[in-house]
Amino acid sequence: MATLKIKKGDTVKVIAGKDKGKEGKVLSIKDGKVIVEGINMITKHSKPSMANQQGGIVNKEAAIDISNLMVMHKGQAVRVGFKVEDGKKVRVAKSTGEVID
Numbered sequence: 001m002a003t004l005k006i007k008k009g010d011t012v013k014v015i016a017g018k019d020k021g022k023e024g025k026v027l028s029i030k031d032g033k034v035i036v037e038g039i040n041m042i043t044k045h046s047k048p049s050m051a052n053q054q055g056g057i058v059n060k061e062a063a064i065d066i067s068n069l070m071v072m073h074k075g076q077a078v079r080v081g082f083k084v085e086d087g088k089k090v091r092v093a094k095s096t097g098e099v100i101d
Contacts, residue, residue, distance in 0.1 A: 005080035033063035
């Protein structure tokens with residue numbers, strides 16, 4: 001798979017779907033799907049277990065496709081490109097040319 005333009009810990013903005021316009025922090029990334037804090041919330045019914053004695057209905061974040069997100073840089077959603085600086089590959093905001101990392 002190609003290098004991902006979104007990393008864990010980034011602040012992202014949702015550009016498509018039911019949560020369009022919302023912003024949140026990336027918690028994890030796996031196979032082109034991203035879990036973002038407070039975005040794409042679902043209700044999950046859980047049975048009582050040793051870890052969760054009570055059981056019941058739990059709200060949690062579901063995965064959202066990476067193509068529905070844009071990286072936030074200085075308060076604006078930006079497209080991301082790559083540039084090699086000092087022998088290191090860095091992420092760059094396409095609109096301003098500033099380094100994101």
